Amino acid sequence: MTATQTAPTETAVDPIAFRNVVGHFASGVTVITTVVDGQLYGTTASAVSSLSMEPPMMLACLNGASSTHDAVATAGVFGINILAEDQADLAMKFGRKGADKFDGVAHTLSDEGVPLLDGALATIVCKVAETATGGTHTVFLGLVTQAAASERQPLAYYRGTMGRLEPVKELAAYNAVRDWVLLRKTPLGQNLNPADIAVQIRAEADQVQNALVKLTTEALVSRTEDGAFVPTPITCELIESVYDGRATIESGVIASHLERLTDQDVSELERLTAELGNARQDGQAGLDDFLKLNVQYHDRLVNVAGSAQLSDAFRRLGIGTVWRQALEGDEWSRQMDHSHIVELTAALAARDGEAAVTALSDHTEFGKSLAREVIERHGGAV
Structure with a gap:
């Protein structure tokens, strides 16, 4: 593979704004694993996707500062563990540096010795075929040698939140409605209209309705005698x-x-x-x-x-x-x-x-x- 790298002469977009925008891309959550001289490595990653069907190939991006990045480069083989909806704790555990991440984590070794997490939605083993560098990350292109999946629901990642896909959507709507209320887009003293808000934040009306109900328990929204929602003054x-x-x-x-x-x-x-x-x-x-x-x-x-x-x-x-x-x-x-x-x-x-x-x-x-x-x-x- 031939990769041409061009150093950018200026930043095209503010990094904070960029992080917020790309957070709108809903993705699965994976843990990339490998082994070097019997030592197990793993890190949480969301920049993972299929690349080719013929031959079957996967793409995984790892931060160059990660010890797992160096281990994958050394081992030439890695596992992709696609997490299930009840494995958010594993995503958090493998997302940190420090102590033995595999302590207390049930796993099985592939033929190559790569640890595959028990209970994952799917597991894929790849041999590194090519690499490319982009910014702070290395893109590992892997030829798939083993793949298995189970009938479970995926762990979804959206706008900094992990969970089941539908609840994640509802949480995104809740966060948007909460901001709407606190930013006083509906002024104090006026009724909050769920249908109008839903159009503005691109959510379902029932999700907005649920968010408003939840915000009443947080004292940020009140109900009038006729059942309408109104913003609560901050005292x-x-x-x-x-x-x-x-x-x-x-x-x-x-x-x-x-x-x-x-x-x-x-x-x-x-x-x-x-x-x-x-x-x-x-x-x-x-x-x-x-x-x-x-x-x-x-x-x-x-x-x-x-x-x-x-x-x-x-x-x-x-x-x-x-x-x-x-x-x-x-x-x-x-x-x-x-x-x-x-x-x-x-x-x-x-x-x-x-x-x-x-x-x-x-x-x-x-x-x-x-x-x-x-x-x-x-x-x-x-």
């Missing part, structure tokens, strides 16, 4: 409850799972912390970036626990999008001081749990204080 009491709930989850993760924090996790948290500082220098234009980066930072920390349910509960307590409506002009960069995040990141890098919890507590109190100030300025509700 100081609601803000304080939300901040306390998020702090409880994050402090619990720090107290219980600090040993799971990898160098890669720390590196990403440090990168996000630096970008938060950069966004504050961009005036009003930087507010959206700041809020997105803040979400990514806290999600990364909570994800250390390896619990999809905990991560989902944490995200449902997020109301950051409301700040887009409440903060004014360039003033936001002063108001959204992130110094406590800097302290939290430093404490996590030092694996100092006590200092991390203290920094998180300071960050929470600062957030609640800012919220009270903003809400009171808007007459007691936003």
Whole structure:
């Protein structure tokens, strides 16, 4: 295979925007496995697809920084384990660096010694035929030597969420409706129309209806006497409850799972912390970036626990999008001081749990204080 590489002279699109857009591509979830001198390797990957029927070939893209990437290059053989709907925990486990990922994981060895995960929706063994490099990844083109499948449902990945395909669609609709409500696309005092919202977010009307029902349990939507849905005003009491709930989850993760924090996790948290500082220098234009980066930072920390349910509960307590409506002009960069995040990141890098919890507590109190100030300025509700 001949591959021509051309170094880009400029970035065609902002990486954060690109990540968001490609997240709209629904895909399956796989674990790529291999073996070198009896040592088993594995990593979670979604950039996997069939390539050819004659001969049967598969394509898998692996990050060059992954130890599994180097092992596949050395071994010349790899397994593709397409995960079933109840194997999200394996996707999380193999998505991290660190300890023996196969500890406690049932698997069977192929004729080549490649570990294949028991219970997977499908397994495919490939011999590396060709490779190509693109950006930070290597594309491994594999000739299929073994393939098997079972009658189960797939684990789907869509917009950062894993689950059964239909629930993932419903969750995407829920997230879109939640943003709709918090961004006040339907102003306070007006009825939320499920049919109109469904058209705007390209979802089914019943999915929007279900999302609105769920948002009533989170106190973000209320019902009128005639049964209509209306946005609930954000008050100081609601803000304080939300901040306390998020702090409880994050402090619990720090107290219980600090040993799971990898160098890669720390590196990403440090990168996000630096970008938060950069966004504050961009005036009003930087507010959206700041809020997105803040979400990514806290999600990364909570994800250390390896619990999809905990991560989902944490995200449902997020109301950051409301700040887009409440903060004014360039003033936001002063108001959204992130110094406590800097302290939290430093404490996590030092694996100092006590200092991390203290920094998180300071960050929470600062957030609640800012919220009270903003809400009171808007007459007691936003």
